[in-house]
Amino acid sequence: MSQQTTLAVVLPKFAQFVQQLPTVDDLANCDEETLHRLWAGLGYYARARNLKKGAEFIVNRLNGRFPQSYREWLQIPGCGDYTAAAIASICLNEKVPCIDGNVIRVVSRLLALQDVWNTAGRSRIQDYLTQVIPSDRPGDFNQAMMELGATICRKTKPRCDICPLQMQCLAYANNCIEICPPKKPRRVLVDTELFVLIFWHRQTDTLAIGERTDGFLAKTIGFPLTIAHQLSKLDRWQPLQLPGKFTHAIAHHRITGRICVIQLNSNDIDISMRQHLALSKTLHWMNRLDLSAKLLTALDRKAFQLFQNYTYSDSICEQLALNL
Ligand code: SF4
Known part of the structure; x- marks a missing residue:
């Protein structure tokens, strides 16, 4: 947890984490949502996923037995040199x-x-x-x-x-x-324009989120994302780009985020659109209040904030209505 994150942020999160997932079995068997909730605020979600993958490996492949050396720790998915050396030297007294x-x-x-x-x-x-x-x-x-x-x-x-x-x-x-x-x-930063797609069922005022299976923030739950040159493939669903943008950083990408709203008359999202967006089958439709508690990545929260600002403005509502 404390790689890339300060101890002041880590300590209360760590206490909560080990209280809710006290054993390697608990971590291996916890659902994605719990993991994301416990990790929220620490950033770099890949670390949480790797931690879970490591726990699954220990439980399923090693029958719950922890590795007993630096070399063995290196076999654990997501466990690199530094972590293996720290565990081996501090917990196992190995000279590494x-x-x-x-x-x-x-x-x-x-x-x-x-x-x-x-x-x-x-x-x-x-x-x-x-x-x-x-x-x-x-x-x-x-x-x-x-x-x-x-x-x-x-x-x-x-x-x-x-x-x-x-x-x-x-x-x-x-x-x-x-x-x-x-x-x-310095690592060279790559400027990337990313579009956050907000599926909006206006009659019920519900929005869809789902697990992103590929691309940026893969394996996290949130709004579908797409890059600029793929946006035209969504033309037949008439996405409406909202004014405004936000900035965000993911690894070496300096992201400019924009919002596109796609209005739907039902809660079904076309299979071809789902495939195009690398979205899992399960989508969750939620009202705004429930949704704000479910958004775990900073990018989704920034996008949602921007959407909130604009949909509460009358002129945008009219434009969205015309788009139907
Ligand atoms: S290791 Fe050398 S440079 Fe670092 S604090 Fe000690 S004396 Fe100074």
Whole structure:
């Protein structure tokens, strides 16, 4: 949970999560909606899905037995190097280094290494830590390194005056802390225009949401999404694009979101439209009040807010009515 999310946000969510899903069986068997509700606000839903996939693997493939080594943990779906190393060293006392951004910074400074953001640099750090990690308390060592990076060997204004590693630190000795490590190359952001489709049954004032089976936010429940050049395929349903837009970020996509309303006279959504939009069979039609509690992703909430603003304005209602 605390990857990419601050501890202040994580702690109450974690307490709630383990209270409602206290065992690996509970997590493996919980429904998507519960999982999303418990994860709401933490972002990066793929992590929640991976957590559940991992629990399913342990329950169904390993008969509920937890892996007993770093290598075994790596077999668990969604469990990468960092998580496997953290569990293996802290819970299983295995001598395997745990490398996060803080640890990379500390080692970069200790060895006055600048070349740390590529595979060779990463291997150098891994080799160094493998040599120095102690056999008796590898978990404590890993936590100490991470903590040192977070609190003393900070990105800016490191506290070298109280650092226990000052005597060994080459960057300190050579006065090159500022460039160790150099700034991480920025990921190039891709600008993407995304259309949020709101199916609106005007007579009952209900809206449809369903599980998105593909594309952006796949496997989450919300409004169907489509990209600009596929929008024309929906022409025969006369989508009405509302004015206004919102911005959002998903992974390396910088998204501009727009709303298209499609009015329907029944709760049936054409099978071809459903296929085109990669929507699951089950759609939930809800009134606005119920819906606002069901929208779990920030993107859906922003889209819904925009829809609310416009459908409460008379002129848009008239336009939508003409569209029928
Ligand atoms: S001496 Fe300074 S730069 Fe070196 S490890 Fe300690 S805090 Fe980091």
